[in-house]
Amino acid sequence: MRNWFSMKVVEDDEEDPDKKKNPFAEIMIFDAIGTSFFGEPTVSAKSFIDGLAELGDVPEIKLRINSPGGDVFDGVAIYNALKNHKAKVTAHVDGLAASAASFVAMAADHIVMPSNSFMLVHNASGFAMGQADDMRAVASDLDRIDKSMTATYVARTGQSAARVRSLMKEDRLMDAAEAKELGFTDEVSKPVKLAANYSLALLPKAAAERFRAETGKGQGDPPQPAPEPQKPEGQPVVPPVSPPPPQPQPSSSDREAAIQTITDLCVLANAPARIAAYVRANTPVDQVRKELLDLRADASVLPHHPVAPQKTADQWGKITDKINARAKK
Numbered sequence: 001m002r003n004w005f006s007m008k009v010v011e012d013d014e015e016d017p018d019k020k021k022n023p024f025a026e027i028m029i030f031d032a033i034g035t036s037f038f039g040e041p042t043v044s045a046k047s048f049i050d051g052l053a054e055l056g057d058v059p060e061i062k063l064r065i066n067s068p069g070g071d072v073f074d075g076v077a078i079y080n081a082l083k084n085h086k087a088k089v090t091a092h093v094d095g096l097a098a099s100a101a102s103f104v105a106m107a108a109d110h111i112v113m114p115s116n117s118f119m120l121v122h123n124a125s126g127f128a129m130g131q132a133d134d135m136r137a138v139a140s141d142l143d144r145i146d147k148s149m150t151a152t153y154v155a156r157t158g159q160s161a162a163r164v165r166s167l168m169k170e171d172r173l174m175d176a177a178e179a180k181e182l183g184f185t186d187e188v189s190k191p192v193k194l195a196a197n198y199s200l201a202l203l204p205k206a207a208a209e210r211f212r213a214e215t216g217k218g219q220g221d222p223p224q225p226a227p228e229p230q231k232p233e234g235q236p237v238v239p240p241v242s243p244p245p246p247q248p249q250p251s252s253s254d255r256e257a258a259i260q261t262i263t264d265l266c267v268l269a270n271a272p273a274r275i276a277a278y279v280r281a282n283t284p285v286d287q288v289r290k291e292l293l294d295l296r297a298d299a300s301v302l303p304h305h306p307v308a309p310q311k312t313a314d315q316w317g318k319i320t321d322k323i324n325a326r327a328k329k
Helices: 045-054 072-083 100-105 132-157 161-169 176-182 205-215 252-268 272-280 285-297 313-328
Strands: 005-010 024-029 060-067 088-098 110-114 118-121 172-175 187-189
Touching: 005 045, 045 072, 060 100, 072 100, 072 132, 088 100, 088 205, 100 118, 110 176, 118 161, 118 176, 118 205, 132 161, 172 176, 172 205, 176 187, 252 272, 252 285
Parallel strands: 024 060, 060 088, 088 110, 088 118, 110 187
Antiparallel strands: 005 024, 118 172
């Protein structure tokens, strides 16, 4: 079970009993918020709110954020819980506050961004399957979510609704200086060393590329395997019995494209629960496609839509090939 936040009560000057203690709560959100985009089990926003209540009567909350975003409804629940808390809330964007994470930051009384940190705002997005009426209903829901988020950003920044809608529509990735100019943060502090422990696949492609370019190679990418230990000089080197062939490491852009393609294929096959396992195992796209086609052939595993025309495996393969080609552009 992935836990995307941590909380604790910190006592100032604990080592000096003669000094007055000033307790505060430290909350860290350093991963994707709430329900997983890839279907893996995670703790819920309810767990966050329950933990917030267990902190007790603290006068101050220091909220540290380094997150690519996540579930919008969980973000709204967290925003409301922090906004209604009687403690003074100070948010520190340690690396990135994107999407739902930027929305959570808006609940703070004071927002601080180091000069090398970023904030991203964009419109809500989601998947839909079904008839035309189902698609229209989801589109209407997204419009209502965007309207609510726009109102929150407008209230916090003082910008016009038209300006905020424009920023959201373009997936605006703001550095600290721009965020300060536009009212999304109150203070720009000294730069800090950034460390990301999440995949940038949740971000729009252009925003992910800019974040990676400006924060250094590897920021937000899956960790690379540790190098082989070096043999001391003068010691005989014994080769392994069956040395594995070297495996090329995919680039971060190829990895993100593969994740997006796997996600599209699983959603198309009505099997979103398989996304996390495929991503963790680095399963090749061709193998994912074959397994999903095999599953689709078994009506007991993947029931077809009652009004959708039946398609052959070749036709379905052409559709997924288009998805794969689009992801590699």
